[in-house]
Amino acid sequence: MFIDEVTVEVFGGRGGNGMASFRREKYVAFGGPSGGNGGRGGSVIFIGDEGLHTLVDLKYLRHIRAANGEHGKSKGMHGKNAIDRYIRVPLGTIVYGENKEYFIGEITKHNQELVVADGGKGGRGNMAFQTQRNTAPNFSEKGDPGETRKLWIELKVLADVGLVGYPSVGKSTIISVLSNAKPKIADYPFTTLSPNLGMVYVEQDAFVMADLPGLIENAHQGHGLGIKFLKHIERCRVFLHVLDVTRDDPMADYHAINEELRLYEPKLLERPQLVVFNKIDQLADEEVLQQWVKQIEHPTIAISAITQKNTQQLIYDTYTLLKSAPEIIEEEKPSFRLYQLESDEPDFIITRADDQAFELTGAKIKLLFERTDFNKEEAVKRFSRQLRGLGVDDALREKGAKNGDTVRIYEFEFEFME
Numbered sequence: 401m402f403i404d405e406v407t408v409e410v411f412g413g414r415g416g417n418g419m420a421s422f423r424r425e426k427y428v429a430f431g432g433p434s435g436g437n438g439g440r441g442g443s444v445i446f447i448g449d450e451g452l453h454t455l456v457d458l459k460y461l462r463h464i465r466a467a468n469g470e471h472g473k474s475k476g477m478h479g480k481n482a483i484d485r486y487i488r489v490p491l492g493t494i495v496y497g498e499n500k501e502y503f504i505g506e507i508t509k510h511n512q513e514l515v516v517a518d519g520g521k522g523g524r525g526n527m528a529f530q531t532q533r534n535t536a537p538n539f540s541e542k543g544d545p546g547e548t549r550k551l552w553i554e555l556k557v558l559a560d561v562g563l564v565g566y567p568s569v570g571k572s573t574i575i576s577v578l579s580n581a582k583p584k585i586a587d588y589p590f591t592t593l594s595p596n597l598g599m600v601y602v603e604q605d606a607f608v609m610a611d612l613p614g615l616i617e618n619a620h621q622g623h624g625l626g627i628k629f630l631k632h633i634e635r636c637r638v639f640l641h642v643l644d645v646t647r648d649d650p651m652a653d654y655h656a657i658n659e660e661l662r663l664y665e666p667k668l669l670e671r672p673q674l675v676v677f678n679k680i681d682q683l684a685d686e687e688v689l690q691q692w693v694k695q696i697e698h699p700t701i702a703i704s705a706i707t708q709k710n711t712q713q714l715i716y717d718t719y720t721l722l723k724s725a726p727e728i729i730e731e732e733k734p735s736f737r738l739y740q741l742e743s744d745e746p747d748f749i750i751t752r753a754d755d756q757a758f759e760l761t762g763a764k765i766k767l768l769f770e771r772t773d774f775n776k777e778e779a780v781k782r783f784s785r786q787l788r789g790l791g792v793d794d795a796l797r798e799k800g801a802k803n804g805d806t807v808r809i810y811e812f813e814f815e816f817m818e
């Protein structure tokens with residue numbers, strides 16, 4: 401099954417909690433702190449695989465979770481980092497935050513990696529908090545939560561050469577002769593329902609050819625198989641525009657297909673095109689062909705895919721055109737770094753709840769909150785020091801907070817004290 405759009409939820413693993421423990425050695429009743437750090441949570445990472453051609457595997461993976469980091473242990477032992485979760489995706493996979501709100505990245509090369517949900521940092525154990533002033537800290541940090549993201553994923557087939565043309569002009573027959581692809585071939589329109597890729601070998605080199613579903617008038621508005629497949633043309637560096645010499649008016653076809661390309665994306669007309677007159681085994685009148693060739697603005701070649709007349713020449717011509725074809729420069733997408741997402745957010749936001757409590761929110765506050773083990777008094781004290789450091793106390797005062805007022809941070813409430 402060919403699937404080129406999926407949504408999936410990804411969850412980075414939680415960092416392991418730091419440990420709060422103390423050394424207990426022979427003859428030493430109460431030694432120094434010995435709690436280790438928690439391990440890092442695993443990340444969800446997409447990795448390019450040239451052997452894949454559809455997103456169908458992702459379709460059935462609604463949720464992708466990476467493992468949590470191991471908790472820190474006593475005796476100074478750190479928890480293990482979790483193993484990252486790798487998901488293989490085809491080349492040409494483009495990843496957005498939900499509803500295409502932001503661009504995350506794209507995979508265009510084999511083994512290229514893209515982190516789509518980062519794992520959380522491990523919490524520090526009490527060993528890490530030992531200082532000259534506090535030689536026996538009795539608290540540790542909790543691990544950070546992993547990133548959670550709803551992804552919108554799109555595949556645009558990556559090929560060097562794309563076969564375009566009306567249905568039944570012989571596109572699939574051509575790719576079956578030129579490459580190792582084994583597409584379905586039949587004499588009814590829309591035999592090909594999804595792109596087929598094939599490798600074409602030439603002079604110790606090779607290129608990727610894509611057989612695309614047939615186009616008809618108004619494909620750009622969704623007619624025929626239309627728009628769904630037009631996007632796959634976007635990534636092909638060179639087009640083989642196939643014309644069937646047995647059709648009523650191949651010239652009209654030529655202009656109609658180019659018009660469809662233009663209506664979908666004007667830049668597509670700038671791509672190098674080689675016009676392939678196919679089925680010349682059925683051509684009675686050589687003269688007509690010469691007339692057509694004169695009217696065409698692109699280089700042309702006349703072949704018969706069935707008898708394989710000129711098909712070797714077609715490979716060479718395509719290869720030559722490809723070598724001089726420019727790389728496709730994708731439009732500069734505002735690229736996005738996961739951990740910078742929250743960076744322009746303020747450190748915290750104070751709002752007033754219905755019950756008059758002051759509510760503190762914001763990414764930074766949330767992170768500090770998540771790291772704090774509220775069962776440990778020392779940890780709670782440290783948390784309030786951190787808030788003061790961010791300027792929360794001053795800001796609360798400015799907003800009118802008085803002694804005894806309730807301040808709420810997620811599930812945690814405390815009294816404001818001057």
Ligand SMILES: Nc1nc2c(ncn2[C@@H]2O[C@H](COP(=O)(O)OP(=O)(O)OP(=O)(O)O)[C@@H](O)[C@H]2O)c(=O)[nH]1
Nearest residue numbers: 567568569570571572573586590591592614705706
């Ligand atoms: N006589 C002749 N018939 C051909 C030639 N090439 C293809 N055909 C026939 O044309 C019909 C359509 O061929 P396909 O390769 O399936 O055409 P297509 O362009 O892939 O069609 P869609 O997938 O529907 O868009 C088949 O019956 C082929 O056998 C050729 O060079 N000569």
Ligand SMILES: [Mg+2]
Nearest residue numbers: 571572591592
């Ligand atoms: Mg076909």
